[in-house]
Amino acid sequence: MRPFAYARAETEAAAIRAVSAGGPGTRFLAGGTTLYDLMKVGAEAPERLVDINALPGLASFDTGGRRELVFGAGARMSDVAADPRLVAEYPVLSDALWKAASQQLRNMASLGGNLLQRTRCAYFRGGEPFTCNKRAPGSGCAARDGIDRGHAVLGGSEACIATYPGDWAVALVALDAVVDVAGPNGARTIPMEALHREPGATPEVETSLARDEMILRIRVPATQLGRASTYHKIRDRESYAFALASAAVALRMEGEVVREARVALGGLATRPWRARDAERGLVGQRLTAEAARAAGDAALRGAQPGHHNSFRIELGARTVADALMIARQRA
Ligand SMILES: Cc1cc2nc3c(=O)[nH]c(=O)nc-3n(C[C@H](O)[C@H](O)[C@H](O)COP(=O)(O)OP(=O)(O)OC[C@H]3O[C@@H](n4cnc5c(N)ncnc54)[C@H](O)[C@@H]3O)c2cc1C
Numbered sequence: 088m089r090p091f092a093y094a095r096a097e098t099e100a101a102a103i104r105a106v107s108a109g110g111p112g113t114r115f116l117a118g119g120t121t122l123y124d125l126m127k128v129g130a131e132a133p134e135r136l137v138d139i140n141a142l143p144g145l146a147s148f149d150t151g152g153r154r155e156l157v158f159g160a161g162a163r164m165s166d167v168a169a170d171p172r173l174v175a176e177y178p179v180l181s182d183a184l185w186k187a188a189s190q191q192l193r194n195m196a197s198l199g200g201n202l203l204q205r206t207r208c209a210y211f212r213g214g215e216p217f218t219c220n221k222r223a224p225g226s227g228c229a230a231r232d233g234i235d236r237g238h239a240v241l242g243g244s245e246a247c248i249a250t251y252p253g254d255w256a257v258a259l260v261a262l263d264a265v266v267d268v269a270g271p272n273g274a275r276t277i278p279m280e281a282l283h284r285e286p287g288a289t290p291e292v293e294t295s296l297a298r299d300e301m302i303l304r305i306r307v308p309a310t311q312l313g314r315a316s317t318y319h320k321i322r323d324r325e326s327y328a329f330a331l332a333s334a335a336v337a338l339r340m341e342g343e344v345v346r347e348a349r350v351a352l353g354g355l356a357t358r359p360w361r362a363r364d365a366e367r368g369l370v371g372q373r374l375t376a377e378a379a380r381a382a383g384d385a386a387l388r389g390a391q392p393g394h395h396n397s398f399r400i401e402l403g404a405r406t407v408a409d410a411l412m413i414a415r416q417r418a
Pocket residue numbers: 114115116117118119120121122123124139160161186187188189192195196197198199200201202203204252253254255300301302303327328329330
């Protein structure tokens with residue numbers, strides 16, 4: 088690991104100023120569970136870190152609002168996951184946090200940092216001798232002819248097929264969350280669905296945030312859909328593993344009939360993936376096992392398998408179907 092300078096900011100404005108003035112080698116630091124990890128494997132080498140953990144209010148959150156739930160970017164995953172209102176009324180949000188990483192990591196890791204975690208692609212993390220367009224733009228993509236078992240079947244490009252690995256962002260996309268950010272040119276709000284980008288020809292550009300923009304908070308509209316919701320995550324082992332396939336699902340039912348549906352996929356795509364065809368197909372239907380399976384197939388329509396990951400198309404469809412049946416039981 089290369090030496091780096093460290094400074095602790097006391098205000099939002101000071102943090103943004105420091106990162107902006109510091110140039111490309113300067114980064115925000117929250118829990119450090121992703122950033123230090125990437126520095127150790129050499130995938131990132133910042134020269135200066137600006138610690139935002141002392142910023143007043145950044146770690147607070149409020150799930151009691153009538154119009155929206157508000158989560159400070161510095162709130163710890165474990166604190167939010169255990170919030171009683173979230174557990175009772177928005178299980179999709181608490182499940183997505185509980186099922187991520189380990190308790191020790193969740194105690195350190197912030198919600199904002201979680202959104203900005205980078206891919207677990209082994210070629211990206213491994214570095215040389217592997218080629219990687221994310222690490223070295225224009226160098227090629229070793230995963231294309233390599234072991235692509237964990238790579239994306241949706242949203243990939245010729246340049247990159249790396250999966251977006253996070254869970255929380257998938258649940259947020261399903262519930263139409265927005266992200267408030269601030270930078271040297273002022274504040275703005277980004278719909279959660281527009282935060283992460285597909286790789287296209289520039290896989291090194293992963294989000295719509297500027298380098299010196301800080302996430303302040305995440306806001307989720309209060310909705311009745313929260314109660315009948317779940318985050319269903321399938322992985323190689325039952326804890327402390329990233330998703331092979333996951334589905335964030337939320338429903339509004341009248342009796343057996345679906346009146347409103349939200350479906351988003353994790354672990355299968357290059358960014359958190361909203362499955363609107365699946366949602367449309369469910370509305371007005373009785374939610375039978377067959378209807379749930381049809382929604383799963385719709386969610387994975389257009390998926391492009393590589394050499395070793397075609398099994399995840401069937402797995403993804405089944406994950407959506409199972410998630411819908413779990414959510415139905417909660418309706
Ligand atoms: C072994 C392991 C297993 C894991 N398993 C899972 C899993 O199953 N599911 C899952 O979802 N996650 C998983 N994670 C990822 C983990 O949840 C993230 O590392 C964590 O949430 C990152 O938060 P942090 O506060 O530590 O971020 P940091 O490491 O501090 O920062 C991460 C990035 O975000 C930037 N950043 C941080 N805060 C802000 C902000 N407010 N504004 C702008 N930029 C900011 C930093 O500059 C950095 O680039 C795992 C991590 C590890 C190490």
